[in-house]
Amino acid sequence: MKQLFKFGVILGVICLTATLVLAVTYQVTRPKIEGELSQEEQNALKVIFPAADSFTRKTMGEMEYFEALKNNTAAGYCLKITANGYNGFISVMAGIDPSGVITGVSILSHQETPGLGAKINEIKPGENDQWFLRQFKGKRAGKLEVKKDIDAVTGATISSAAVTTAINNAVNAFFKEVKNKK
Amino acid sequence: MKLMGEFVKGLWRENPTFRIVLGLCPTLAVSTSVGNGFGMGIAATFVLLGSNIFVSMVRNIVPEKVRIPCYIVIIATFVTIADLFMRAYAPLLSRSLGMFVPLIVVNCIVLGRAEAFSSKEPPFRSMLDALGMGLGFTWALVLISSIREALGNGTLFGNSLHSGFQPPLFMILAPGALLTIGVLIGILNYFTKKMGK
Numbered sequence: 001m002k003q004l005f006k007f008g009v010i011l012g013v014i015c016l017t018a019t020l021v022l023a024v025t026y027q028v029t030r031p032k033i034e035g036e037l038s039q040e041e042q043n044a045l046k047v048i049f050p051a052a053d054s055f056t057r058k059t060m061g062e063m064e065y066f067e068a069l070k071n072n073t074a075a076g077y078c079l080k081i082t083a084n085g086y087n088g089f090i091s092v093m094a095g096i097d098p099s100g101v102i103t104g105v106s107i108l109s110h111q112e113t114p115g116l117g118a119k120i121n122e123i124k125p126g127e128n129d130q131w132f133l134r135q136f137k138g139k140r141a142g143k144l145e146v147k148k149d150i151d152a153v154t155g156a157t158i159s160s161a162a163v164t165t166a167i168n169n170a171v172n173a174f175f176k177e178v179k180n181k182k
Numbered sequence: 183m184k185l186m187g188e189f190v191k192g193l194w195r196e197n198p199t200f201r202i203v204l205g206l207c208p209t210l211a212v213s214t215s216v217g218n219g220f221g222m223g224i225a226a227t228f229v230l231l232g233s234n235i236f237v238s239m240v241r242n243i244v245p246e247k248v249r250i251p252c253y254i255v256i257i258a259t260f261v262t263i264a265d266l267f268m269r270a271y272a273p274l275l276s277r278s279l280g281m282f283v284p285l286i287v288v289n290c291i292v293l294g295r296a297e298a299f300s301s302k303e304p305p306f307r308s309m310l311d312a313l314g315m316g317l318g319f320t321w322a323l324v325l326i327s328s329i330r331e332a333l334g335n336g337t338l339f340g341n342s343l344h345s346g347f348q349p350p351l352f353m354i355l356a357p358g359a360l361l362t363i364g365v366l367i368g369i370l371n372y373f374t375k376k377m378g379k
Contacts, residue, residue, distance in 0.1 A: 007248045014240070014252050018259040025263050032270035040273070111280055114214045115335055115354045125342050155351070 040108060041093075045078055047129075048095035048104030052076065060177050068095065076103060079174055083166030086158045087111040090120075094141070094167050100175065101140050105133040105167065110159075117159035132160065141171035188307050192314030198291045199322035199363070200370050205291040209323060210359040212282050216339050219327030220320065221275040222282065225264045227316025229286050230295060232260035234312035238300040253296045254287070261286045291319060329362050330354055 045055050045066060052068035052075055059065075066078040076097040083090040090110040095103040107130075112118045120132045135150050144164050146152045152160035198204045205226075212222045236256045244252045265283045268276040276283065286292065295315055300308035332338050334353025352358050 003245075007245055010244060011248050011251060011255075014244075014255050018255050021259055022262055025266050029266040029270040033266070033273075036270065036273045109277055113355065115351050 044093045044106040044108060048093055048106045049076060049078055051103070060181065063174060063177060065174065077174065079170050081166050081170040083162040085110055085112050085162045086117050086156070087113060090159070090162060092163055092166060094136070094170070096141060096171055100142055100171055101138060102136045102167070105136045107133065112156065112159045117153070117156040119153045119156060120159050120163060136167065141167050144168055185307065185310060188310040189314040192311065192318035193321070194318070197318040197322060198315055199319060200367055204294055205289045205319060206363070208282055208285065208289055209326065209363065210356060212279060213323055213327035213330055213359055214354045215331045215335070216324060216327045217275065218278055219323035221272070221279055223316070223320025223323045225268065225283060226286055226289060226291065226319055227313070228264050229257065229260045230292055230312040230316045231309060233257045233292055234295055234300040234308040235305050237296045238303060238305040238308035241301050249301065253293060257292050257296070258287050291315060326359070326362050326366065330358050334358055
């Protein structure tokens with residue numbers, strides 16, 4: 001019994017020290033991590049909606065999106081989308097104009113297979129944007145189909161379809177929500 | 183000289199990947215590009231260093247029966263520190279390693295060194311042991327990942343090699359990792375044997 005108590009105290013002291021150290025590390029790194037994330041978001045926004053000069057974060061129902069502003073009037077929307085990829089979630093951002101035509105797509109993070117699914121985010125040598133994502137530009141979201149409207153990445157139909165479907169669904173849901181609000 | 187030996191043994195004679203063959207799970211998973219391999223190696227070295235020194239410092243207070251939970255808490259603390267710092271200061275690397283940074287907790291090299299070495303040896307020697315093992319793991323990862331990246335993706339450090347052949351995909355998938363490691367261990371064993379004679 002006495003031994004049990006001793007074990008508990010020792011383990012407790014070690015855990016307490018570990019917690020303290022981690023709490024400090026978390027506090028120290030948190031602003032930098034958050035800054036890094038929002039920087040990424042801002043960069044992605046500029047890529048998917050180059051025409052806008054500023055963005056404001058908005059929420060509607062459970063959806064979080066950015067309103068793209070040009071000369072202080074809304075020129076379109078940027079949606080944060082989560083797709084169910086082959087290896088987990090793919091975090092996508094898509095810009096659309098008010099009629100639902102895509103202005104650009106960007107992938108924030110993904111865990112797809114290197115060499116296969118990861119090529120959804122591949123920039124070919126000598127080019128400066130992703131060939132797979134470029135295909136979405138100028139097309140109307142909502143009913144896009146892989147192999148018909150969008151060429152899939154070779155050997156990665158699931159990843160390609162996941163991005164396409166997620167964009168369709170998100171844009172449809174967004175406009176439905178907008179309609180409901182009116 | 184003996185102190186030096188604690189450092190050097192991890193690099194070659196007791197190399198964690200090629201001789202002891204520990205920590206293969208992260209090795210298989212992250213050796214798809216040199217950048218990933220190197221980043222993983224450095225992160226694991228940091229964790230090894232921290233956990234080895236601390237396990238060694240508390241080795242006389244921690245009772246035999248609860249030593250494993252104590253070691254795991256110490257290791258997990260250093261892994262989380264490494265993870266948070268990578269996210270803050272190397273976000274690209276952190277994103278491409280993804281889940282495998284937190285998974286250093288279960289890397290058998292780390293717990294293996296705690297159990298086999300630092301729980302019996304003083305902190306300074308444990309530190310040398312950790313450095314040797316960590317750097318041994320790092321060079322092994324860099325070697326494996328450069329072979330896999332060059333053959334499987336046609337790039338090295340992310341630069342195209344312009345090799346003009348269609349890279350065989352399986353080299354950056356799981357079979358490529360097993361083949362590369364197997365062949366490398368074979369070659370290394372062959373030369374070690376020859377040199378021994």
